[in-house]
Amino acid sequence: MTSFVNEAQEFLGSEKIGEMFKHFGIEGASLRVPSPRLEEILIKVSSGETINREDALFLMNLDRGEVVFLVLAASVVREKGKSKTVTFSKNVFLPLTRLCRDHCGYCTFRIEPEEGELFVPPDQVIKAAKEGAHLGCTELLFVTGDKPELAYSVYRNALARLGYKTTAEYLVAMSEAVLKENIFPHTNLGIADHDELSALRESNASMGLMLENISPRLLQKGEAHYRSPDKVPKLRIRTMEHAGELRIAWTSGILVGIGETLEERVDSLFAIKRLSQDYGHIQEIIIQNFSPKPGIRMELHPVPTFLDMLKTVGISRLIFGEKMNIQVPPNLNPKAFPLLVLAGANDLGGVSPMTIDYVNPEAPWPQVERMERALGELKLNLKERLPIYPEFISEEFLDKKVLDRIMRVIDSSGYVAQEVHNGNGRGKTKNN
Numbered sequence: 001m002t003s004f005v006n007e008a009q010e011f012l013g014s015e016k017i018g019e020m021f022k023h024f025g026i027e028g029a030s031l032r033v034p035s036p037r038l039e040e041i042l043i044k045v046s047s048g049e050t051i052n053r054e055d056a057l058f059l060m061n062l063d064r065g066e067v068v069f070l071v072l073a074a075s076v077v078r079e080k081g082k083s084k085t086v087t088f089s090k091n092v093f094l095p096l097t098r099l100c101r102d103h104c105g106y107c108t109f110r111i112e113p114e115e116g117e118l119f120v121p122p123d124q125v126i127k128a129a130k131e132g133a134h135l136g137c138t139e140l141l142f143v144t145g146d147k148p149e150l151a152y153s154v155y156r157n158a159l160a161r162l163g164y165k166t167t168a169e170y171l172v173a174m175s176e177a178v179l180k181e182n183i184f185p186h187t188n189l190g191i192a193d194h195d196e197l198s199a200l201r202e203s204n205a206s207m208g209l210m211l212e213n214i215s216p217r218l219l220q221k222g223e224a225h226y227r228s229p230d231k232v233p234k235l236r237i238r239t240m241e242h243a244g245e246l247r248i249a250w251t252s253g254i255l256v257g258i259g260e261t262l263e264e265r266v267d268s269l270f271a272i273k274r275l276s277q278d279y280g281h282i283q284e285i286i287i288q289n290f291s292p293k294p295g296i297r298m299e300l301h302p303v304p305t306f307l308d309m310l311k312t313v314g315i316s317r318l319i320f321g322e323k324m325n326i327q328v329p330p331n332l333n334p335k336a337f338p339l340l341v342l343a344g345a346n347d348l349g350g351v352s353p354m355t356i357d358y359v360n361p362e363a364p365w366p367q368v369e370r371m372e373r374a375l376g377e378l379k380l381n382l383k384e385r386l387p388i389y390p391e392f393i394s395e396e397f398l399d400k401k402v403l404d405r406i407m408r409v410i411d412s413s414g415y416v417a418q419e420v421h422n423g424n425g426r427g428k429t430k431n432n
Contacts, residue, residue: 004034004042004069005363011072016377016406020339022308026064034069038062041318046188050421051318053270059315067310074314075342081322086375087385087415088368091139091350092132092183096120097167098172099155101147102228105297106258110145118158122174129178135327135353138409138416139205139387140183141170143359146190146230157246168196175203179402182409186251186387191230194242201248202399205406206283206388208251209239214271215264226260237271239428244316245249249392251329253286256312257304265312269319276324283389284325284347287313287340289332291360304331310343317344325389330366337366338374348382369421392415 008031008204012018023355034042041055051059059070097119099109099165120128129140142169156165162172168189175185184205187419189196191209200207214233217223225231243250252275269285276282289304304312307329314327327347330337348371374383386406388397393406393414 070314074317088348093355099148101151105224113300129181206249214268248284251284257290314343
């Protein structure tokens with residue numbers, strides 16, 4: 001028992017780490033001997049085991065004075081699997097259409113037809129891809145609303161004039177087009193069937209769909225997913241099962257603070273873990289905190305606290321173990337992201353030199369140099385990756401034409417080669 005206290009005191013003894021904890025009200029002086037239940041979990045983690053649901057729920061309820069033990073344990077597990085490396089991707093964020101048939105309570109991405117363009121036209125997609133590639137971006141992130149063709153005839157008709165029946169068909173064509181511009185598409189389509197995903201696989205380096213939460217309760221009136229048919233958990237799980245069957249490197253994750261209980265949050269993480277165990281295609285878990293914005297239905301909904309995020313990230317690392325990639329959005333955690341990395345995250349997601357975060361437009365991307373500096377103070381190294389992680393770069397998870405292009409831009413470890421970006425790993429940037 002004493003060894004855990006000593007390790008935690010030593011952990012906090014690092015000047016930079018101690019300062020960060022103090023900033024959020026956690027000091028070494030507040031440490032006490034861990035409770036027998038916490039010690040049992042710490043011993044389990046120390047032996048290389050992952051935690052179960054009951055362990056996770058216990059850790060969700062840790063008080064401030066004991067949370068440093070969770071952070072320390074998660075940090076050790078992260079470093080065992082990821083060493084000193086923290087990753088990010090340089091991307092172009094392209095909202096192909098912001099029309100959506102869902103009405104999520106936390107969303108500002110969604111628009112009505114009269115509020116903006118129905119979709120980004122092909123010439124603008126190609127222009128964005130060319131400019132992004134010129135600026136050193138290797139990922140083009142396609143994001144769309146969910147199945148707007150089912151809700152808006154004006155959108156259906158506009159797509160038909162281009163020769164497409166569905167958003168998925170348009171995405172396939174645009175993915176193929178941007179791949180030719182030496183930038184790799186990563187598509188977040190929403191609910192999709194087997195055939196749609198199969199067609200997208202031919203040109204996408206990876207794809208994704210946030211589970212958000214496994215609870216159907218959140219579909220009820222007054223909850224975050226009310227009037228959102230594409231947020232039915234079993235439909236989102238089925239899409240991810242299709243992706244597993246098709247061997248698509250997949251990103252998923254949860255939203256923290258959208259009205260879920262702690263049990264629902266934990267159950268959502270374990271639902272994704274089951275998918276990972278069954279199919280082996282989950283390359284990344286995003287832990288994204290709810291961010292209120294003026295005008296949304298949940299404008300006055302309380303935000304998740306720093307401790308909520310710290311615990312959730314740490315628990316995620318202990319659930320998924322050392323190999324999983326766990327991401328936190330740095331623009332939603334501009335001061336806290338270094339501590340969230342210590343708590344188990346090893347990725348900072350996509351950062352763009354030319355486009356905003358259209359899902360969280362109020363939150364600007366941090367400068368890459370700032371991320372490097374903040375992580376360097378913790379003796380961590382920032383590396384640029386593609387939209388697919390090195391361990392998934394293979395014929396199993398990539399169409400041959402995509403794999404061939406990827407092999408031209410990566411180094412021997414699977415990260416973006418330095419020479420791709422004019423020899424300095426960053427490329428040219430506009431506002432980065």
